[in-house]
Structure formats: C-alpha cells, structure tokens
Amino acid sequence: NAGVTQTPKFQVLKTGQSMTLQCAQDMNHEYMSWYRQDPGMGLRLIHYSVGAGITDQGEVPNGYNVSRSTTEDFPLRLLSAAPSQTSVYFCASSYSNSGTGPNYGYTFGSGTRLTVV
C-alpha cells in the first residue's frame, strides 16, 4: 500500500549511541518532515525538506541531522543520543504547497518509539 513507512517501530539506545530513523514514501511527495511527540507538548517539528537536496530546521532541531538525497527517503540521524530525546517520532509527507485544500494534506508514518537510557 502507498504511504509513509517508518523503521524501526521501537528502539532502545544507550546514552551516547548513534542511530538513524528511516522514513520512506512512495507517493512522489516533495515535502517531507520529522516531528517528535512528547506528553503535553503535541507534535513539534524537528526538520523538514521541500525537495531532494533541500532541508531546513524546524522548532526543535538540536541533536538531530537530516539529509534528502532522493525524493523518497528522509532519514533522521541522532549522532549522540541523550535521554531528552526519548520520544515518539513521526515522519510526514505531502505535495508541495502549490495549492490549497485537503488534497495537499499530509500522510503520516506509524511512528517510532525511541527510548534513550
């Protein structure tokens, strides 16, 4: 089925370890983004990309790196994990904002639950 695929679904890391959260979409969406969800704080934007080779920071970018070498993939890298990065991470994609309406809405992945100990 078409959509956004996130891997892994669950991950436990030790403080200081590095890892990459994977996000792939097969809808030819130009826009891709990463969010973290913490209790009482909603979803906060980490990084986003408007196309291959173009990325920018969101509200909470510190401690995370991204790159966008293809339209389909937008991995999120934690270079040195900290307990404060314990969270649920969502990837979302959409067509670029060249119009309006729900057709330009967002498709979300199923999330990655990350625990840093």
Added chain:
Amino acid sequence: AQKITQTQPGMFVQEKEAVTLDCTYDTSDPSYGLFWYKQPSSGEMIFLIYQGSYDQQNATEGRYSLNFQKARKSANLVISASQLGDSAMYFCAMREGYGGATNKLIFGTGTLLAVQP
C-alpha cells in the same frame, strides 16, 4: 510566527452528545489552512477535517464540523453524536502559505477526549 493554542488538556462527554474542542491560532499570513487530526491510543494520526482561510463556508465531514471564526482566529472542532470510538487525542494544526511556501504544519498541544457510556 504561527502558533496554535488548544486550552483544553482533557474533556469528558457522554455518549450521543455533541462536544466542541477549542482551537485558536495566530498568524500574520492571510493564506493558511487549518487541520484537525485524531490520534487514538494505537498512535496513528488520522486526518479529520480541513478549513482553508478563504473558504466561505464552515467545513463538514460526517459527524465532524469546523466552527471557523476568522475574525476571532478560532477553528473549533464539533463532534456530533459522540461515540465510544471517538475517545482519543485530538490535535489542531495550521499550515501557512499559498503557493511556494514551505508547507510546514504546526500543531497545538492536543485535547484528550473521553467518551463515557
């Protein structure tokens, strides 16, 4: 900068009654879109309803309607005839811009709705 405010951390409603979830927003862009998402305990993000800033009528989707008051910058979600399956976290979100914008989607902190039998 754009901002979404949801002032109700949690709400109760009796089954079959209507409930209103509040959302206010702040933006200086005359072109924007407002979204409501549902997140059940399973964690996925489910799109419910969309309202564009230039839409003349309030959006409706089945039992969901959006009470859009542009001058007051509010976009409240109304759920009619609540069902037990409506128990979930509800997020209001806003996208600024109209063509050529970044397509960033910013979320409120959410309202946890519990439907009681």
